[in-house]
Amino acid sequence: MSNTVRTGGCQCGAVRFRIHGELGRPSICHCRMCQKQFGSFFSALVTAPKDGVEWIRDEPSYFQSSVNIDRGFCPKCGTPMTYRHPGGLEIAIGAFDDRSDLAPKIQVNYQSRLPWVESIFEQPVHHDADYYGRQEQIISFQHPDHETEQWPPGGVLGTMIGRIFTGGCQCGAVRYRAEGTLDDPHICHCRMCQKAAGNYFLPLANIAREDFRIVRGQPAWYRSSDLVRRGFCRDCGTPLFYDMPHASFLNIALGSLDDPDDVQPVYQSGVEFADVLVFASAAASRNRDRRRQRSGRRAPSHSPGIQPPAPRLRHGALAARGRSIVSSPLRTLYPEIEPYASGHLDVGDGHSIYWERAGTPGAKPAVFLHGGPGGTISPNHRRLFDPSLYDVMLFDQRGCGRSTPHAEIEANTTWHLVADIERLREFCGVGKWLVFGGSWGSTLALAYAETYPERVSELVVRGIYTLTKAELDWYYQFGVSEMFPDKWERFIAPIPPEERHEMMRAYHRRLTSEDRATRLAAAKAWSIWEGETITLLPEPDTSTPFEEDEYAHAFARIENHFFVNAGWLEDGQLLRDAHKLRGIPGVIVHGRYDMPCPAKYAWQLHKAWPQAEFHLIEGAGHAYSEPGILDRLIRATDKFAGKTE
Secondary structure (H helix, E strand, C coil): CCCCCEEEECCCCCEEEEECCCCCCCEEECCHHHHHHHCCCCEEEEECCCCCEEECCECCEEEECCCCCEEEECCCCCCEEEEEECCEEEEEHHHECCCCCCCCCEEECHHHCCCCHHHHHHCCECCCHHHHHHHHCCCECCCCCCCCCCCCCCCCCCECCCEEEEEECCCCCCEEEEEECCEEEEEECCHHHHHHHCCCCEEEEEEEHHHEEEEECCCEEEECECCCEEEECCCCCCEEEEECCCCCEEEEEHHHECCCCCCCCCEEECHHHCCCCCCCCCEECHHHHHHHHHHCCCCCCCCCCCCCCCCCCCHHHHHHCCCCCCCCCCCCCCCCCCCCEEEEEEEECCEEEEEEEEECCCCEEEEEECCCCCCCCCHHHHCCCCCCCEEEEEECCCCCCCCECCCCCCCCCHHHHHHHHHHHHHHHCCCCEEEEEECHHHHHHHHHHHHCHHHEEEEEEECCCCCCHHHHHHHHCCCHHHHCHHHHHHHHCCCCHHHHHHHHHHHHHHHCCCCHHHHHHHHHHHHHHHHCCCCCCCCHHHHHHHHCHHHHHHHHHHHHHHHHCHHHCCCCHHHHCHHHHCCCCEEEEEECCCCCCCHHHHHHHHHHCCCCEEEEECCCCCCCCCHHHHHHHHHHHHHHCCCCC
16 A cells, blocks of 8 residues: 555545555455445445544544444535444545555455345446436536535436335434335446445435335435435434435435345446446455354355456546546635624614624625515625625615514515615715625615616626516415425415415415414414425525524514515516616526526526526525525626636
8 A cells, every 4th residue: 555645535525534654455344234334235444544544624423333343424424434443443445535546455254245246247337328418417516536625515227026125224213114116226336426435336226206215213415416415324324315306216225225135236337437446356354264164164155256347447538538527616605704893774764774794894895685575694694705805784674683673564665675775885885886685685686776776886696586476476376386295285284275365465464463473373384484495405404594483483574574565566577677787797696496486587587687697507496505506606706806716
C-alpha cells in the first residue's frame, strides 16, 4: 500500500477523512453482520494506520453491532464508513476518493459467503443507450471525489417468484415486508451507488410500491441527486433503499433482506464505472483454514476465478466518450452571518414591522421579501447574498414574525406591503435596489416592481405565483389534491362536506373565529397542508416549522385573508402588467414539479418578460432550499453583484 495521504468521505460530504501513513491489507468480509452493515453481499474494508486517521469535518456515528464491534456511518446520509474492533479501525473502501489500488487481497469469513457470490460478475452486462443517456443528465448532489473547502449542502431481466420477503437494518429499528415479486436483481457499479454502499458496488432489486410496507420505524432519506433519494437507518446507518419517487417501484438493497441467498443478481449495470477487479482470486482467510482443520469439515468448493464479462473502460476513456456522471459544483448558502443593525419601523395603521440589515454597510443594496403571505424571515435568508458585496434589508411583513401586532389582518393588504417596501427603501437612503422574492415573495416583488419600476435595479424571483383564481383553485380546491390524496384528506377533515365546495372561505370562517382554539385547529391544518407539499421529497426540516402553534396561527390567518381577497389584484393583473418590467435585468427560477405554484405561470412570465433569464429546474419542487433551485438563486445574486463564476 502506498503511504501517501489519502482522502475520502460519505455521500453527502458531512463526514470526511484524511489518512496519513500506510494502509493495511484490503479485504472483503462475507459475514452476515458485514452484509447487513453494507446492505450488500460482503463488506469491503482496509485497515487504517494507528493514529493515522484525521476526521476533517464531522465524525461518524457508531452502532454497536456486538460486544467488541462498533460500525460507523454518516448520520446524515447513512454511508457505511468504518468497522472498529479491539485491534484497530478499518475504513470502507468505497468511501475513499481514490480506490484504484485497493483491490481486495483476502476474503474473511469465507465459509459464510452466499453460495453464488463468485458468479455475479459472469452475469450479462446491462446495455441500454437511452438509460445511459439519461444518466448523463443527472445532477449529482453527492460530494465529489476530492477535497473541497465547503460542501452543503432508473426490465424484463430476472424476476423472482412472487412470495413474502422480509428485511431490515442491523439494529432492527427499521423493518420492512414485501409480498410479491422482486424484479431485476442486479448489481450497480456506478460511483453514486459505490459511495452509498461504501463498497465496490450496490446490489439491488425492485418491488412494486403497493407490494411493500414498512412494519417498524421509518428510514431516514438522503437525496443523492435530482432524481434519486437513498434510504438508510438513522440509528445504525444500514443502506436500505434506492428510490426514484415518481417510479412505480422501490429498489431494496439486497444485503438488507433476511434471506438473500436465493436473490441472485442476473445482470450488472454501470460496469463502465467499476473499480473492483476480479476478487475471487483473493486468498480466503487463513483463519478459515485453521477452523476447517480443527473441525474436520471440508472447505466449500468454489471456482478458481471469475472473468469480467467484457473489457472495462477506465474513467479517462469514459470521459472522452462523454459517458460520465459529473458532480456539478452546485452553489449553496454563504456562511452564517448576524445582522449589523435591526429594529422596528412604524408604518402606520397600528403596525410596526421588524427589520434587519446584513452584509456590508454601503455595499450593493437589496431587499428580501419572504413567502406566505404570513411567513417570516430566517437567518438562512441572509445567506443568499455574498456579505462582502451586498447590504441586504430583510423584514417581517405586517403581522408576521417579530412584527406587531402578531397575526393581525386589519390594514394588511398587498398594497399596504408595497407601500412598506417603499418606506424601507427611503429609510435606507438608497435610490434603487435589487428585489429578491420567492413564492408569495415573488407576487409581492412583481407588484412592487410594476408599481415602482424606477426603484428596481434587478429582480430575482423564484416559485412564481401570480395569484390568479386558477392558481388558487389548483392548490385549495382541485389539482394538488390529486397528487397528495393522503395529505388532502387531512386538510379537508376540519371542514364539513357541505362546505368543501369553497375551501378557502370555509377556512376563513374558522380562522377569524372569536374562539382561539377554533382558530388554532384550523390554522395548523391549513399550515401543515402547505408545509408538506412544498418540496419534491419529504424534508422534515422544511415542513416541521409549519406545525408550530404561533407560526401556524399567523401564517394561516394572514395567507387565507390575502387569498380570499385574491390579493386585492385583478385576475391576471401581474402578467398583464409585466411589460412594465422591460428594462429591468432579472432572473426567474422555478421548480419543474412545484405543486403550489404550477410552472405554467412561470413560463407565462418568461414569455411576457423575455429579457429575464429563465431557469426551470428539473427534479425540484417549490422550496428555495432544494439544491438545484438554491444553486440558481446564489448564482443570480452573485451575477448582479458583478461576481464572476
